[in-house]
Amino acid sequence: MERIRIHTYEKAFLILSAIMLVVFLAALGYAAFGMGFHLPSRSGEIRPSEVATTPPFDDPGVHETDDGLEAVIVARAWSFTPAEVRVPAGREVTLKVTSVDVVHGLHVEGTRINLMLLPGQVAELDYTFDEPGEHLMICHEYCGVGHQAMFGRVIVEEGSGS
Numbered sequence: 001m002e003r004i005r006i007h008t009y010e011k012a013f014l015i016l017s018a019i020m021l022v023v024f025l026a027a028l029g030y031a032a033f034g035m036g037f038h039l040p041s042r043s044g045e046i047r048p049s050e051v052a053t054t055p056p057f058d059d060p061g062v063h064e065t066d067d068g069l070e071a072v073i074v075a076r077a078w079s080f081t082p083a084e085v086r087v088p089a090g091r092e093v094t095l096k097v098t099s100v101d102v103v104h105g106l107h108v109e110g111t112r113i114n115l116m117l118l119p120g121q122v123a124e125l126d127y128t129f130d131e132p133g134e135h136l137m138i139c140h141e142y143c144g145v146g147h148q149a150m151f152g153r154v155i156v157e158e159g160s161g162s
């Protein structure tokens, strides 16, 4: 039987492709498991009409809980509640965000915080602000005529070191 001959260049590119696949998979695996990068998860469901009476969204703001520091934010056309979020630097904070009306987004400038806010779903993300400072948080999904006015601030204060 005749052996199948593969052209030298084709063979080289096949090998190169295989190596790239392995490298990209390794990079993805390292980012996900080594560095803890992951997509913000859908952590629960909530009735949009009952957001105001459902914990933790009945009390938006930054709170100390048994599970750590939590920043609860409610999005609506066209504002965030609270509009000003104060968190300490150097401490992990769990963002819990939902929308009461239409699809909004939440991006905190200068960070990788980028959430889709779907009515009926709770978006959750853990994040640690390393440096004190001020960040703009903006809605990045077009949500109606007031979209461009939908923003707030995240103020990162000098951490207590705890």
Ligand code: CUA
Pocket (backbone or CB within 6 Å): 076, 077, 078, 103, 104, 105, 139, 140, 141, 142, 143, 144, 146, 147, 148, 150
């Ligand atoms: Cu909310 Cu754009």
